Amino acid sequence: MKKLATITCCAPGAPPLKPKEFESLSARFKAIADPTRLAIVNRLASRDAACVCEFNSLGLSQPTISHHLKVLREAGLIEVAYKRGTYFFYRLVPEAVEALAFALGGAPQPELVLATAEGTVAR
C-alpha cells in the first residue's frame, strides 16, 4: 500500500525541508499551476468521473487536452476511472489534492476523509 507523503512546508511553524522535497513538491504544484489544468481538476471535483470528450468545451485542441491530462496523471492528481468503448473516463484522486493542501498548512477536512474512505458523498 502506497502512502502519500504528508509534508508541511509553507504554513507558519513548518519544519525545514530538504532540497529533494522542494523538487517533488514543486513538481506537483506545477501540475495545478495552469489555468487549463485547474479547470480540468475543477470539473472532475464536481463529478464522480468525466469523459475526456467533455473537455472539448475548453476550447483547446484534442492533443492539448490530452497533454494536460497526462501531466495531471503523472502528478497523481487524476487517474483513469474506467473505459467504455473508446471513451475514457477520468476521476480525481482526492488524497493527492489533500496532500497538497496539507503541504500548505490546510488541515484535512473530516468529510473529505470520510468521502475518500467510503467512496462517496460529503454534504
Added chain:
Amino acid sequence: MKKLATITCCAPGAPPLKPKEFESLSARFKAIADPTRLAIVNRLASRDAACVCEFNSLGLSQPTISHHLKVLREAGLIEVAYKRGTYFFYRLVPEAVEALAFALGGAPQPELVLATAEGTVAR
C-alpha cells in the same frame, strides 16, 4: 480593507469556477510551484522574518533571489516586514498561504487563525 478570496476549486464537491478565477488562482499557484521559491517560503515559515542576505545560502545569484522574492511578493505570499539600514527583512503572509490551502480543500487550522491574529506561536 481587502478581503482575500476564499475559493474552493479542487476538492470533491467544489463548485464550478469562472475562467478568470482559474487565471488568478493558477497565477498564485505558479508562485509556489518552483523549488527555489518553495525553499524561500519554507524558511520564512519557521521565522518571524528573514533577511534577504540569508537566502544567499541557496546557491543562486543575488539578482535571481531578488527576482524570486518579487514573484512571491506580487503573488501576495510574502511582504517586506521592515528595513534595518540596508538590510531588508521579509515575512510570510499566512492568510495568502491559507487561501491557497483552502482552494485545495484544506480546512483552515484554528491555531493558524489564532497565530495570525495574535502575531505568534501555534503549537
Added chain:
DNA sequence: TCCTTCCATCGATGATTGTCGATGTAACGT
C-alpha cells in the same frame, strides 16, 4: 474487411520563465 470515432503520442513552434552579469539606487561609515 473497411471505415469511423476517441484518445495517445510525436515533432515543431512560439511564448513563458529561470538564470546571470551589468547597472542603478538607497543607506551607512569614514
Added chain:
DNA sequence: ACGTTACATCGACAATCATCGATGGAAGGA
C-alpha cells in the same frame, strides 16, 4: 564627498512549456 554594502532593475540567453497538426493505436459498427 567618497567608497562600500544590500538590494532592485535591466537586458540577454538558454531551458522549459503550452499549443497545434500529423500520425498511430484501439474499439466499435457496417
